Amino acid sequence: MPKFVLDTVVLRVFAFAHPQGIDILLAALNTLQAVFPSEVYYQDEDYLPLNAHDEDLSELAKGIRYARRQAQNQPGLKGQRFQVRLENATQLPRHIQTGSLFIESLQLEELPIRENVMKVYAIGRGEAACLILALRDAFTAVFLSSDDTACKAAQDLNISFLTIVDVLTMWVSEIRPSLNLLQELVDGMRNANFALPDKEYQKLQRILDQLDTPP
Structure with missing residues (x-):
């Protein structure tokens, strides 16, 4: 490991x-x-x-x-x-x-x-x-x-x-958190002086949407 x-x-x-x-x-x-x-x-x-x-x-x-x-x-x-x-x-x-x-x-x-x-x-x-x-x-x-x-x-x-x-992408792809939890974390990161770029946040949202969409 x-x-x-x-x-x-x-x-x-x-x-x-x-x-x-x-x-x-x-x-x-x-x-x-x-x-x-x-x-x-x-x-x-x-x-x-x-x-x-x-x-x-x-x-x-x-x-x-x-x-x-x-x-x-x-x-x-x-x-x-x-x-x-x-x-x-x-x-x-x-x-x-x-x-x-x-x-x-x-x-x-x-x-x-x-x-x-x-x-x-x-x-x-x-x-x-x-x-x-x-x-x-x-x-x-x-x-x-x-x-x-x-x-x-x-x-x-x-x-x-x-x-x-990278880590957020791994988390979303493997753990599949709820959109609400993702939003909470991103908002908290902003409060901690790390503002995730909008384009990166949108990518994470798309990953979740694709995982939730039936094949």
Whole structure:
């Protein structure tokens, strides 16, 4: 079974978008477990006071802390949208506790390789760490966001990868969710700052329509 490595965007979008977002992600990938490096998330959002600088924290921890500040400081609907993200993100500790999400730290000798990948491809620390984890095993598929630069890096390093659109297509084709659930997830993704292009959403709708149409 392939081993999937999640980058920050993927983990953030599915965790923030829907209360069952991680379950949806794992079902789409047809896997019982996905991993991510500690640079992506280390459950460290409470290591510092909320008003402290976040630069030394994991990437998703920064996102959680930002959402907390916005939920406190933004009035009305704006603050409520961030509160929804935080409520949905409460699924993360459960999945980490049960092992369906697993934090895998880089080894000491891999850190210079991570830094070099960041420099050569001008990508973030989390994305570079994902690529390094993928390089440990030729059978590992690294699961990247739709970032073209990171995808190019994966191609250059001969690492297979998926994008969020790929995963949604797999989910719709294999799991056949209801149109309402698809709409809920896409709306939640938009609230989590990932707006699925209209043409991609229409493709997903057509797949569902074709699956529901008798031969």
